[in-house]
Amino acid sequence: MKVELEVETKKELLQGNEAVVRAAINSGCNFFAGYPITPSSEIAHGMAELLPKYDGIFVQMEDELASISAAIGAALAGARAMTATSGPGFSLMQESIGYAAITETPVVIFDVMRAGPSTGIPTAPSQGDVLQAKHGSHGDYPIVVLAPATVRDSYHLTEEAFKVAEEYHVPVIVLSDEIIGHMRESVELPKLKARDEIKFGGIKRLGIGLRKHITGLVYDETGMPTTEPEKYEKLLKRLFSKIEDEKLMKYKMEETEDAEILFVTYGSTYRSAKTAVKILRSKSIRAGLFKIETLNPMPERALKKASENASRIIVPEMNMGQIVKEVKAILCDRDVIGISSFAELTTPETLVRAVEA
Amino acid sequence: MKNVYTDLLRTEYLPHVWCAGCGNGIVLGVFAKAFGYTGINRDSTVIVSGIGCSGRITQYLNFDTVHTTHGRALAFATGIKLANPELNVVVFMGDGDAAAIGGNHLIHAARRNIDLTAIIINNSLYGMTGGQVAPTTPEGKVTKTTPFGNPEHPFDISKLVAAAGATYVARFTSYHIKWLEKAIAEAMLHKGFSVVEVIIGCPTHWRIKPPELMKIQKEKYRRRNYSSIHEIKPWDIGVFVREIKPEFTERIRGIINP
Numbered sequence: 001m002k003v004e005l006e007v008e009t010k011k012e013l014l015q016g017n018e019a020v021v022r023a024a025i026n027s028g029c030n031f032f033a034g035y036p037i038t039p040s041s042e043i044a045h046g047m048a049e050l051l052p053k054y055d056g057i058f059v060q061m062e063d064e065l066a067s068i069s070a071a072i073g074a075a076l077a078g079a080r081a082m083t084a085t086s087g088p089g090f091s092l093m094q095e096s097i098g099y100a101a102i103t104e105t106p107v108v109i110f111d112v113m114r115a116g117p118s119t120g121i122p123t124a125p126s127q128g129d130v131l132q133a134k135h136g137s138h139g140d141y142p143i144v145v146l147a148p149a150t151v152r153d154s155y156h157l158t159e160e161a162f163k164v165a166e167e168y169h170v171p172v173i174v175l176s177d178e179i180i181g182h183m184r185e186s187v188e189l190p191k192l193k194a195r196d197e198i199k200f201g202g203i204k205r206l207g208i209g210l211r212k213h214i215t216g217l218v219y220d221e222t223g224m225p226t227t228e229p230e231k232y233e234k235l236l237k238r239l240f241s242k243i244e245d246e247k248l249m250k251y252k253m254e255e256t257e258d259a260e261i262l263f264v265t266y267g268s269t270y271r272s273a274k275t276a277v278k279i280l281r282s283k284s285i286r287a288g289l290f291k292i293e294t295l296n297p298m299p300e301r302a303l304k305k306a307s308e309n310a311s312r313i314i315v316p317e318m319n320m321g322q323i324v325k326e327v328k329a330i331l332c333d334r335d336v337i338g339i340s341s342f343a344e345l346t347t348p349e350t351l352v353r354a355v356e357a
Numbered sequence: 358m359k360n361v362y363t364d365l366l367r368t369e370y371l372p373h374v375w376c377a378g379c380g381n382g383i384v385l386g387v388f389a390k391a392f393g394y395t396g397i398n399r400d401s402t403v404i405v406s407g408i409g410c411s412g413r414i415t416q417y418l419n420f421d422t423v424h425t426t427h428g429r430a431l432a433f434a435t436g437i438k439l440a441n442p443e444l445n446v447v448v449f450m451g452d453g454d455a456a457a458i459g460g461n462h463l464i465h466a467a468r469r470n471i472d473l474t475a476i477i478i479n480n481s482l483y484g485m486t487g488g489q490v491a492p493t494t495p496e497g498k499v500t501k502t503t504p505f506g507n508p509e510h511p512f513d514i515s516k517l518v519a520a521a522g523a524t525y526v527a528r529f530t531s532y533h534i535k536w537l538e539k540a541i542a543e544a545m546l547h548k549g550f551s552v553v554e555v556i557i558g559c560p561t562h563w564r565i566k567p568p569e570l571m572k573i574q575k576e577k578y579r580r581r582n583y584s585s586i587h588e589i590k591p592w593d594i595g596v597f598v599r600e601i602k603p604e605f606t607e608r609i610r611g612i613i614n615p
Contacts, residue, residue: 031440052613057439059609062465066432069425073436076423077403077444081436099426206421206437207444209400213367213416215424224370225416 010188016154016180019189020110021046023158024082026193029108030056030200031079033070035063035089038122039178040112043084054195064089068096068109075100075107076214078204080162084110087120087129091136097171098137099216101239106165106202108158110174112181113267115343124343125178127267127318133173134296140236142243144172145296146250149270151185157293160250166202168242175295177318179268179345249299252291253306255281259288261355262310264303264327266292268345269316275348280355287355295323300330307331314339314354316346362389365399367419374413378567380531380557381410384478385417387534388447391541402445405434407454409485411478414449428459431466434473442472442606447545452479452493456512460492467521467550471605474544475552477514480559488562495591500562511591518552519586519598525551526586526598531558532574533594540596549604556594 014022020043024032032047034040044060051058057074061067064085071081085093090111100107113129115121120128129136133145144164148154154176161172205214217225218232226232255277256262263273273289280287290306292299307313313331315324316339324338339346339354366389375381392399399420406415408427415422425433434448455463455477466473482500483489489502493514497506515528525547527540537555544551556578558570580595589597 031436033436057609059435059439061432061435062461065429066435066462066465069429069432070436070439073405073423073425073433074440075436076433077437077440079436079440081440095426096429206403206423207401207441211400211419211421213422213424215416216426217424 011186012189013184014151014187014189015042015182015184016148016151016176017042017112017182018046019151019155019187020084020158020176021050022189022192023155024162025050025054026190026198027080027159027162028198028200029080029082029162030054031071031074031081032056032058032083033061033067033074033081034083034085035061035067037086037089039114039181040084040086040110042181043110043112054198054200056200064092065096068093071107072096072100072105075105075202077206078201080200080202082108082110084112086112086114087116088118090129090132094132094136095138097143098139098141100171101137101141101143102216103214104169104239105171106169107171108161108165108174109171110158110176113175113177121343123178125268125318125345126343127177127269127322129175130295130319130322133175140240142170142240143296144168144170144243144248144294145175146172147175147266147293147295148180149267149291150180151183151187152189153293154180155189164248168248170243175267177268243297246301248294249297249302250293251299251302252293253288253302254291255288256290256306257288258286259309260311261285261287262307262313263287263289263351264292264313264315264323265289266295266323269318272346272348272351273316276351279348279352285355292323298326298330303327303330307334311335312337312355314351316341316351318342318345362386362393365389365392365419367417370417373417375410376561378560378570379410380480380555381414381478383531383534384476384555384557385414387538388476388541389418391538392545394538394542395545397445397545401443402447403437404447404449405430405437406449407451407459409451409454409483410480411449411451411454428454428457429462430454431459431462431473431475435466435471438471438473438606439609442610445545447474447476449476449478452477452481452514453483453491456492456514456517463518464521467518467523467552469605470522470524470549470602472548473550474547475550476541477552477554478557479514479554480557482559482562484559484562488559513589513591514554515552515597516586516589522550523552523598524549524600524602527552527596528554528556529594530556530574530578532571533578536580536594543596549602
């Protein structure tokens with residue numbers, strides 16, 4: 001007699017990049033344009049495999065300049081569009097990201113960060129693209145930047161990215177890194193939905209008889225180009241005011257109520273800080289952490305509140321210190337220090353030592 | 358003045374930005390006329406442009422218009438067409454736009470044979486920025502950035518796109534407007550990547566009077582029959598390539614259910 005042993009488990013071992021693909025499809029993404037680059041390529045592989053089965057379009061373009069441009073074009077034509085890349089490709093995309101911002105085109109750009117500058121260490125993690133994500137294109141423009149710290153976050157923040165992009169008519173950047181992208185975690189996530197369970201596509205601006213002009217030139221209320229300073233100011237202020245919305249600013253607080261030591265983290269360094277808090281708490285040191293999920297716009301008010309009782313604020317980053325400067329600006333009268341690590345995570349022990357020093 | 362095609366223009370934004378005697382205005386008028394002949398639905402047509410003098414053409418066309426970034430017009434258009442194959446997508450570019458900064462997208466759009474119509478307005482220099490050398494500037498020509506004469510060999514855009522796989526390629530000048538009109542209409546009706554190169558010159562930066570420019574176009578450019586793209590010389594005009602090959606949008610959509 002055949003004995004069937006059924007183990008009921010909803011958990012699965014999933015890579016961050018794989019979680020992104022599933023979240024994108026489940027979110028109704030039906031257009032992906034990309035160019036191969038380590039460590040983001042698995043996202044392209046997954047989209048190439050799945051999109052045709054969901055009547056979507058996957059296209060490998062000739063470079064990243066073309067990839068972002070095609071994604072924006074597709075979004076204007078009504079697709080829910082994304083691209084994925086890493087540092088060097090992300091740099092190439094910057095000009096058109098500014099175009100998406102001024103034309104208010106919803107598009108999702110996934111940057112799996114690797115060590116830079118230039119070719120850097122293609123297989124090593126980094127958080128070196130934070131300032132580029134926030135300010136990489138020329139001129140002033142609004143943009144939303146999300147930072148997942150886990151495979152689970154990769155799924156949920158990708159979902160969030162598509163939602164935010166269309167709700168606020170903005171390009172959204174998701175900043176992952178080589179650790180989160182490639183690491184496999186045991187997670188319980190929504191399954192890949194069937195085709196008829198998903199509403200594919202986004203907002204159509206072309207082909208519906210609007211006869212409107214879409215331009216990267218500064219434009220007035222009619223959408224036509226203008227060089228008048230007052231109209232330029234009005235446009236910029238309107239674009240920026242769209243994202244001045246507390247609802248957008250996502251964060252998590254862990255053990256912050258009584259925290260004397262506060263770690264302010266984002267992305268994969270959150271993981272080291274989380275363990276450091278545990279170790280410190282076991283030593284009766286009141287440590288807590290503030291995890292930033294929206295790097296732009298920054299959840300300033302929440303950060304101020306979470307750090308009220310802290311005597312020391314520590315910002316660990318896998319770079320020379322990019323967010324720490326902004327944290328210092330927000331918490332100007334406080335003791336804020338940055339801890340840098342390079343091409344690898346700061347260990348919890350390093351963070352503990354920084355507190356005990 | 359009201360005629361058959363002014364309805365296709367955003368006349369409230371005229372006069373246009375171009376210099377007196379500039380061929381861009383001629384191309385705008387010819388395009389509007391040609392569009393009328395095709396019978397294509399205007400509201401399922403998207404006009405895309407890049408940056409430069411030619412890039413401003415979208416502003417005057419009363420269609421869905423997308424004025425993109427420098428060099429990327431074809432990449433944006435590729436996304437538009439793939440996302441909605443029902444759309445008829447026309448892309449206006451200048452020679453610097455199409456063959457220098459956007460040269461990669463040009464050859465790849467041709468290689469894919471994606472159903473876009475590219476109208477490349479060739480004035481053989483960068484006009485908007487003050488008359489610098491372009492990849493189409495003849496050897497020896499003096500421009501703002503080649504004060505001792507251009508030391509480089511130019512591209513022949515029509516030959517380039519033909520070699521890269523474009524399935525409709527034509528070249529005319531802003532003097533030969535009847536032929537140009539027909540070529541633009543044919544290109545729009547052609548399934549596959551179609552390119553119409555329009556030689557316009559630049560009265561401002563060439564320091565030449567528009568009638569003299571017209572005279573050069575009339576006397577120097579010749580239409581004849583060609584058996585191969587290798588025979589095409591810089592002064593040749595005509596329809597160089599007209600062939601049917603599998604089109605990219607259809608192929609990519611047929612990946613799963615061929």
